[in-house]
Amino acid sequence: MKVILLSGGSGQRLWPLSNDSRSKQFLKVLDGQDGSIESMAQRVWRQLGEVGLQEQAVIATSKKQVDILKNQLGRQVPIVVEPERRDTFPAIALTAAYLSSVKRINPDEVVAVLPIDSYVDNDFYESVKDLEDTLNRSGGNIALIGVKPDAPSSRFGYMIPKEKQRDHIQVSHFVEKPSETYAQALIKEEALWNCGVFAFHLGFILSIIEQMGFPLDYADLLAQYEKLPKISFDFEVVERTKDIVALPYEGVWKDLGVWSTLTEQMPEQFKGSDVLCPESKNTHIINELDIPVAVLGISNAVIVSGPDGILVSDKELSSDLKKFIFQFNKRPMYEERRWGWYKILDHSEYERDGEVITRRMAIRADSCLSYQKHEQRNETWTILSGEGSAILNDQLFEVKAGSVIEIPAGTKHALKASTDMELIEIQQGPVLSEEDVYRISMNWEEILPLRSSVTL
Amino acid sequence: MKVILLSGGSGQRLWPLSNDSRSKQFLKVLDGQDGSIESMAQRVWRQLGEVGLQEQAVIATSKKQVDILKNQLGRQVPIVVEPERRDTFPAIALTAAYLSSVKRINPDEVVAVLPIDSYVDNDFYESVKDLEDTLNRSGGNIALIGVKPDAPSSRFGYMIPKEKQRDHIQVSHFVEKPSETYAQALIKEEALWNCGVFAFHLGFILSIIEQMGFPLDYADLLAQYEKLPKISFDFEVVERTKDIVALPYEGVWKDLGVWSTLTEQMPEQFKGSDVLCPESKNTHIINELDIPVAVLGISNAVIVSGPDGILVSDKELSSDLKKFIFQFNKRPMYEERRWGWYKILDHSEYERDGEVITRRMAIRADSCLSYQKHEQRNETWTILSGEGSAILNDQLFEVKAGSVIEIPAGTKHALKASTDMELIEIQQGPVLSEEDVYRISMNWEEILPLRSSVTL
Numbered sequence: 001m002k003v004i005l006l007s008g009g010s011g012q013r014l015w016p017l018s019n020d021s022r023s024k025q026f027l028k029v030l031d032g033q034d035g036s037i038e039s040m041a042q043r044v045w046r047q048l049g050e051v052g053l054q055e056q057a058v059i060a061t062s063k064k065q066v067d068i069l070k071n072q073l074g075r076q077v078p079i080v081v082e083p084e085r086r087d088t089f090p091a092i093a094l095t096a097a098y099l100s101s102v103k104r105i106n107p108d109e110v111v112a113v114l115p116i117d118s119y120v121d122n123d124f125y126e127s128v129k130d131l132e133d134t135l136n137r138s139g140g141n142i143a144l145i146g147v148k149p150d151a152p153s154s155r156f157g158y159m160i161p162k163e164k165q166r167d168h169i170q171v172s173h174f175v176e177k178p179s180e181t182y183a184q185a186l187i188k189e190e191a192l193w194n195c196g197v198f199a200f201h202l203g204f205i206l207s208i209i210e211q212m213g214f215p216l217d218y219a220d221l222l223a224q225y226e227k228l229p230k231i232s233f234d235f236e237v238v239e240r241t242k243d244i245v246a247l248p249y250e251g252v253w254k255d256l257g258v259w260s261t262l263t264e265q266m267p268e269q270f271k272g273s274d275v276l277c278p279e280s281k282n283t284h285i286i287n288e289l290d291i292p293v294a295v296l297g298i299s300n301a302v303i304v305s306g307p308d309g310i311l312v313s314d315k316e317l318s319s320d321l322k323k324f325i326f327q328f329n330k331r332p333m334y335e336e337r338r339w340g341w342y343k344i345l346d347h348s349e350y351e352r353d354g355e356v357i358t359r360r361m362a363i364r365a366d367s368c369l370s371y372q373k374h375e376q377r378n379e380t381w382t383i384l385s386g387e388g389s390a391i392l393n394d395q396l397f398e399v400k401a402g403s404v405i406e407i408p409a410g411t412k413h414a415l416k417a418s419t420d421m422e423l424i425e426i427q428q429g430p431v432l433s434e435e436d437v438y439r440i441s442m443n444w445e446e447i448l449p450l451r452s453s454v455t456l
Numbered sequence: 457m458k459v460i461l462l463s464g465g466s467g468q469r470l471w472p473l474s475n476d477s478r479s480k481q482f483l484k485v486l487d488g489q490d491g492s493i494e495s496m497a498q499r500v501w502r503q504l505g506e507v508g509l510q511e512q513a514v515i516a517t518s519k520k521q522v523d524i525l526k527n528q529l530g531r532q533v534p535i536v537v538e539p540e541r542r543d544t545f546p547a548i549a550l551t552a553a554y555l556s557s558v559k560r561i562n563p564d565e566v567v568a569v570l571p572i573d574s575y576v577d578n579d580f581y582e583s584v585k586d587l588e589d590t591l592n593r594s595g596g597n598i599a600l601i602g603v604k605p606d607a608p609s610s611r612f613g614y615m616i617p618k619e620k621q622r623d624h625i626q627v628s629h630f631v632e633k634p635s636e637t638y639a640q641a642l643i644k645e646e647a648l649w650n651c652g653v654f655a656f657h658l659g660f661i662l663s664i665i666e667q668m669g670f671p672l673d674y675a676d677l678l679a680q681y682e683k684l685p686k687i688s689f690d691f692e693v694v695e696r697t698k699d700i701v702a703l704p705y706e707g708v709w710k711d712l713g714v715w716s717t718l719t720e721q722m723p724e725q726f727k728g729s730d731v732l733c734p735e736s737k738n739t740h741i742i743n744e745l746d747i748p749v750a751v752l753g754i755s756n757a758v759i760v761s762g763p764d765g766i767l768v769s770d771k772e773l774s775s776d777l778k779k780f781i782f783q784f785n786k787r788p789m790y791e792e793r794r795w796g797w798y799k800i801l802d803h804s805e806y807e808r809d810g811e812v813i814t815r816r817m818a819i820r821a822d823s824c825l826s827y828q829k830h831e832q833r834n835e836t837w838t839i840l841s842g843e844g845s846a847i848l849n850d851q852l853f854e855v856k857a858g859s860v861i862e863i864p865a866g867t868k869h870a871l872k873a874s875t876d877m878e879l880i881e882i883q884q885g886p887v888l889s890e891e892d893v894y895r896i897s898m899n900w901e902e903i904l905p906l907r908s909s910v911t912l
Contacts, residue, residue: 015750274765276780279773290803291763292784294471296777297770301754307747309730310761312768314753317735321752324732328748345801346816347746348878350841353857358814358880360802380838380860382882385806401809402884404836406860422804424814424882426838428858 001132002109002202003048003057004095006088007041007065007116013258013318015325016309017288019332021064024257025117026072026336029286031267040117040256045073051125058098059116060091068336083225089236090228093214096205097221107203110135113233115196119254119265127249131199134168138245142238143199144171146192146246147253152183155255155319157194157234159246160186171244174234192246195253198233208237259284259302259311259318272305282315307333307343331434339367339417345424354430361423363388368416371440371447377429379407386421390414391447416444457588458565458658459504459513460551462544463497463521463572469714469774471781472765473744475788477520480713481573482528482792485742487723496573496712501529507581514554515572516547524792539681545692546684549670552661553677563659566591569689571652575710575721583705587655590624594701598694599655600627602648602702603709608639611711611775613650613690615702616642627700630690648702651709654689664693715740715758715767715774728761738771763789763799787890795823795873801880810886817879819844824872827896827903833885835863842877846870847903872900 007025014024025040032038033046048054058078061069062085069077080095092113099105110132118124127145135143146159146169154177162172174194178186206216214228215221221228229236238244256262263284270277272287279297287293288306295303302318304311309328313321333344340362348356363369363386371391381390387400391414392407399405399415407413409429415421429436441447463481470480481496488494489502504510514534517525518541525533536551548569555561566588574580583601591599602615602625610633618628630650634642662672670684671677677684685692694700712718719740726733728743735753743749744762751759758774760767765784769777789800796818804812819825819842827847837846843856847870848863855861855871863869865885871877885892897903 016747274784274786276783278776278780279770287766289766291472291789292765292781292786293768294765294777294781294784295768296780297773298754298757298768301768303768305761305766309748309750310743310745310759310766312749312751312754312757312759314735317753320734321750324734324752325748325750327732328730328750330730330748333747345814346880348816348840350857350878353841356840356880358801358816360804360814378858382836382884384804384812384882384884385809401806402834404860404862422806424802424812424880426840426880428838428840 001053001056001129001199002099002105002111003053003128004092004099004111004113005044005048005057005059005116006091006113006196007059007061007069008085008088008091009117009257012322012325014262015321015328016306016311017286017304019308019334021332021335022068023065024262026065026068027262029262029266029271030119031265037267039072040119041069042072044114044116044118045077047120047122047125051122051129053125053129058095060095067338070338071336083222086225086228086230088233089231090225092233093205093209093228094218094221094225096202097209097216097218100202100206100216101218105202107201107206109202110199111202111205112197112199117256118195118197119252119256121252123251124249124253127247128197128199130247131197134245134247135199135201138165138168138170138243140170140243140245141200141204141241142244143168144238144244144246145195145197145249146171147195148248148250149183149187149191149193152180152187153193154178154180154183158183158186158191159194159244160189160191161246164190165245168245168247171246174239192248193253194234195249198238205237259304259313259321260315263302263315339369340364342425354428355432357427357432359425359427360384361425363415363417363421363423365417365420368444369414370442371412371414373412373438373440374409374429374436375438376409376436377427377432378409379413379428380426381405381407381415382424382426384422384424386417386419388415388417388419388421390416394447412440414441414444414447457509457512457585457655458555458561458567459509459584460548460555460567460569461500461504461513461515461572462547462569462652463515463517463525464541464544464547465573465713468778468781470718471777471784472760472762472767473742475764475790477788477791478524479521480718482521482524483718485718485722485727486575487721493723495528496575497525498528500570500572500574501533503576503578503581507578507585509581509585514551516551523794526794527792539678542681542684542686544689545687546681548689549661549665549684550674550677550681552658553665553672553674556658556662557672557674561658563657563662565658566655567658567661568653568655573712574651574653575708575712577708579707580705580709583703584653584655586703587653590701590703591655591657594621594624594626594699596626596699596701597656597660597697598700599624600694600700600702601651601653601705602627603651604704604706605639605643605647605649608636608643609649610634610636610639614639614642614647615650615700616645616647617702620646621701624701624703627702630695648704649709650690651705651711654694661693715760715769715777716771719758719771795825796820798881810884811888813883813888815881815883816840817881819871819873819877819879821873821876824900825870826898827868827870829868829894829896830865830885830892831894832865832892833883833888834865835869835884836882837861837863837871838880838882840878840880842873842875844871844873844875844877846872850903868896870897870900870903 161169163170274292277295281299346358617625619626730748733751737755802814
């Protein structure tokens with residue numbers, strides 16, 4: 001069995017902690033092993049290891065998440081990168097082509113597709129392994145996991161059984177997000193929740209790709225990625241396929257995609273320093289800012305502060321968040337990158353003197369900022385901690401805490417940390433644009449040979 | 457009639473917007489004239505002008521508030537500075553000595569003492585003017601204004617009438633913060649609220665100072681200020697004085713010292729950019745940070761975010777704030793100064809490389825940072841906007857947006873803005889202490905003559 005882990009989502013429903021580069025699956029709020037805190041992605045990856053599926057897994061994701069995935073799961077984690085975000089069908093098709101044409105996996109091999117943000121016990125992944133047997137014995141085209149509902153939720157999709165076998169069901173049809181009353185009726189018919197897990201033979205999906213007129217070779221399909229229909233795997237494949245079976249699962253399964261359910265899994269009611277919350281019941285606080293948060297007499301609420309904004313929400317209503325926060329169309333104030341992370345401390349505009357962004361950046365030991373230049377802006381780096389080297393117009397400088405490096409517009413510049421390093425970067429220009437970056441090289445070794453070495 | 461305006465208070469009850477240097481009376485949240493927004497101090501000062509009392513007034517305050525008072529009311533505003541914060545009796549005594557020995561005011565002159573944070577109509581100040589006549593006709597020692605209660609509040613002090621004259625009452629005694637039930641009984645006896653306004657003949661307070669063995673000369677009393685008892689004027693004088701009269705006042709009077717009452721006077725329900733608040737009733741939001749605030753389904757609450765912290769409080773409970781927030785014993789993140797203001801953007805500590813504070817500073821045109829040096833820290837200034845001059849070890853440099861000025865520990869440095877200027881200052885040292893400032897001169901002209909002039 002092979003496993004495709006889908007890591008998507010912009011995670012607007014977990015604003016302000018999630019943004020385009022830090023989706024909900026990367027938020028470190030869950031109780032990990034031995035007292036550590038882990039993200040949903042880290043939890044799922046660890047669990048796959050524990051049940052022996054990690055070696056079989058590849059992660060399908062977009063460019064924006066590659067850095068944070070490697071930061072959280074390790075540099076060697078196998079990733080298939082979607083050239084643009086389309087939907088789950090194109091992502092699964094591309095990864096299937098990768099397994100077949102690059103990894104030379106046999107079309108008879110069973111492939112299980114899993115979301116990276118399921119909150120489950122290891123039993124769940126044991127059931128995933130059982131899907132191989134279910135698929136083979138039932139003769140079905142697709143085998144799903146159906147979660148036994150514990151409430152008539154209107155937030156999930158339901159699969160309705162046609163016929164019950166000894167250990168699995170034949171699926172008659174699907175109902176998306178029914179009303180609570182309808183859900184109650186469906187549960188009486190022994191309907192199960194669709195938790196987004198699909199298993200099929202690799203050949204099954206390859207034949208669908210072929211029938212649609214797309215190539216099966218990974219490189220060729222990658223080149224045509226933008227032509228793949230922007231549609232979910234559920235709509236494009238599952239709903240059009242006959243002979244779908246499902247394996248019922250009765251253990252823990254939670255969708256932690258909204259604040260009300262996520263906070264239930266937080267090991268502590270309050271996260272962050274300098275938080276107080278008298279006269280409030282069932283209220284959770286996450287404070288990622290460096291300033292104190294005081295909550296007085298506000299019950300059943302979730303209060304979250306981070307570099308991107310502040311949320312104060314009734315827990316029930318927090319699932320409506322997505323409806324509103326699209327209004328805040330701002331660039332992320334915190335992002336994780338290949339080399340570390342940055343946080344925007346200030347963004348000011350002046351009538352005569354243009355724009356200024358001040359940010360604090362952390363560069364991991366042995367990582368580097370690529371060799372680049374800007375046409376429209378000056379930058380100033382002040383090293384706060386650690387040591388490393390800077391290259392300015394092909395010249396090497398040793399830098400350490402206290403060093404100040406001025407980078408006028410047009411100057412080629414790169415920075416490498418030899419120990420963990422932090423710095424303040426001040427960008428100044430008539431207009432600051434994220435597009436104003438001319439990359440000369442990503443690779444420190446390429447930037448050398450150097451003319452000379454100087455200590456700032 | 458002379459007026460002493462008392463400007464005190466640490467304003468913990470309006471945290472996080474108020475701090476030691478920005479007390480509640482300086483928060484700009486009130487509807488001013490012609491659409492402007494004004495602070496309580498600005499409102500009271502404007503009203504004193506409108507009723508013709510401004511020319512008679514002097515403000516008693518502590519060192520920490522001098523800069524912000526001048527910023528808000530004008531550089532020429534008359535101020536008597538308490539050398540240390542003691543309480544209202546010492547502040548009034550010192551100002552009385554100032555009026556008598558420096559301003560040569562006659563002991564027969566009536567002096568009215570007013571808090572700088574009353575929220576009233578101009579009618580109130582007309583009543584204040586009437587206190588002169590009331591005092592003279594009644595033969596009383598002290599004349600107060602008694603506000604007609606509109607509810608049995610347990611938050612105020614009550615004055616109980618002994619005898620009712622045509623236009624004023626004789627006060628029998630005072631009751632501090634009674635229970636609501638007791639307050640109801642007191643109101644039946646026609647008790648009035650004590651709103652902190654006292655009028656007396658200057659000679660009355662001078663004779664009390666003299667009887668206590670203190671000098672009446674301003675300079676002499678200033679030198680002995682630390683020996684004056686740390687006690688309120690109410691306890692030291694009012695409660696021990698016979699023949700107290702009060703003038704009833706029926707107009708608008710509000711104590712805006714807590715969030716629940718202050719928000720009632722806000723011209724808009726939301727202040728600050730990027731605020732949204734669906735499904736919430738009677739909730740006020742003040743956002744002084746540069747990030748968005750989303751409030752969903754939280755009613756009857758006040759949400760305030762500022763550089764010093766974030767408050768989310770039920771309105772009723774917001775008056776209890778003081779009980780809790782003493783726990784956040786942090787230095788102010790925003791302060792107004794003689795030369796402008798600063799905001800701390802980041803405060804980091806590193807095991808090997810010490811402490812770092814990054815702050816954004818605004819210097820008004822023609823203002824300057826004093827000539828000083830630090831033993832323990834380097835500083836780096838990056839000018840964001842505007843122009844001016846820097847002096848480093850007696851050498852003059854012209855600076856403008858884009859200039860970067862490095863100031864190693866031990867370097868004498870000053871900065872003068874010729875236009876409004878903003879900059880980022882990065883302080884770095886093993887330990888950063890507010891005491892590590894060696895002032896050479898506050899006066900730009902003194903720092904010259906200069907050796908040379910260079911453009912950075």
